[in-house]
Amino acid sequence: MDALNKWLTDTLGAWTLDFYGLFIILAAALALALIVTAIAVAVCRAKNKKKIKRLKEQADTGAAAQGTDELDAARLASLNNALIQKQNEIDELNARIATLEAERTTDDPLVDDATPIDFDGADTITADAAQDTTADEAQRAEAAEAEKAYRAETEARINDLYRTINELNQTNRDQADEINLLKAENAQIKAQALQQRIAAAADKPEKTAAPGDEEDDEYDEYFDDYGDENSAVKVTLKFDRMRNAWIILRSDTDRTYRRLATKQEALVVAKDLARRLHAQLVVHKKDGKFQHI
Numbered sequence: 001m002d003a004l005n006k007w008l009t010d011t012l013g014a015w016t017l018d019f020y021g022l023f024i025i026l027a028a029a030l031a032l033a034l035i036v037t038a039i040a041v042a043v044c045r046a047k048n049k050k051k052i053k054r055l056k057e058q059a060d061t062g063a064a065a066q067g068t069d070e071l072d073a074a075r076l077a078s079l080n081n082a083l084i085q086k087q088n089e090i091d092e093l094n095a096r097i098a099t100l101e102a103e104r105t106t107d108d109p110l111v112d113d114a115t116p117i118d119f120d121g122a123d124t125i126t127a128d129a130a131q132d133t134t135a136d137e138a139q140r141a142e143a144a145e146a147e148k149a150y151r152a153e154t155e156a157r158i159n160d161l162y163r164t165i166n167e168l169n170q171t172n173r174d175q176a177d178e179i180n181l182l183k184a185e186n187a188q189i190k191a192q193a194l195q196q197r198i199a200a201a202a203d204k205p206e207k208t209a210a211p212g213d214e215e216d217d218e219y220d221e222y223f224d225d226y227g228d229e230n231s232a233v234k235v236t237l238k239f240d241r242m243r244n245a246w247i248i249l250r251s252d253t254d255r256t257y258r259r260l261a262t263k264q265e266a267l268v269v270a271k272d273l274a275r276r277l278h279a280q281l282v283v284h285k286k287d288g289k290f291q292h293i
Contacts, residue, residue, distance in 0.1 A: 197268040231280040237270040238284035248273065
């Protein structure tokens with residue numbers, strides 16, 4: 001045994017030294033074989049995993065298909081039951097129709113049982129309904145045209161009314177301007193007439209006052225030309241001793257209408273005011289007494 005071991009050691013050592021290139025090639029081949037074997041094993045394991053996964057999916061699909069089949073069977077049974085119910089209802093309706101036909105035949109002696117029912121009237125009814133539909137459509141079209149024409153006519157009338165209103169408004173504005181112009185002219189004429197009266201009163205010769213009479217006795221008068229004692233408005237002319245002036249008062253206001261220096265001027269203004277108001281004119285003396293007519 002020792003000799004064998006020694007021989008192997010010597011022989012292998014000699015071969016190793018003599019054929020080391022061959023040993024390297026063999027070692028490389030062995031390593032390559034191991035690598036290829038490992039790759040093959042990995043590939044086989046991957047294929048087995050895929051196969052196992054596919055089998056599991058098929059098993060799940062089979063279970064789902066089985067559940068679907070059970071559901072379809074339940075639905076089919078439900079539909080069959082519903083179909084049976086509908087068929088029963090149809091049978092009942094057919095029985096009722098037969099009963100009604102029998103009653104109609106019994107009640108109407110003119111109808112022969114062997115004579116089939118004539119439904120030609122249905123075609124006539126259908127034709128009449130079609131004609132009525134056509135007539136209704138024509139009437140609706142005619143009504144639409146009439147409504148359109150009415151709206152156009154109404155709009156034209158409204159426009160005419162607007163034009164007439166605008167013309168009337170313009171006429172009213174023109175007349176208002178004319179009235180304002182006439183009022184202004186009238187006021188100017190009145191003012192001129194008042195000035196003329198005041199001037200005429202100022203130019204009137206004074207009379208010599210009697211002993212004991214005041215200088216205003218000549219103009220102490222009681223005018224009743226434009227109203228009476230029951231007039232709603234009274235115009236009063238009297239002397240204001242506090243301010244030493246003649247004042248004109250109106251009964252419808254607490255304010256003094258005019259204040260003048262002389263009785264002649266105040267009398268002209270008071271007469272004009274009484275004439276315009278259609279009021280009673282009351283004239284006082286300078287001492288406050290009424291002048292007797």
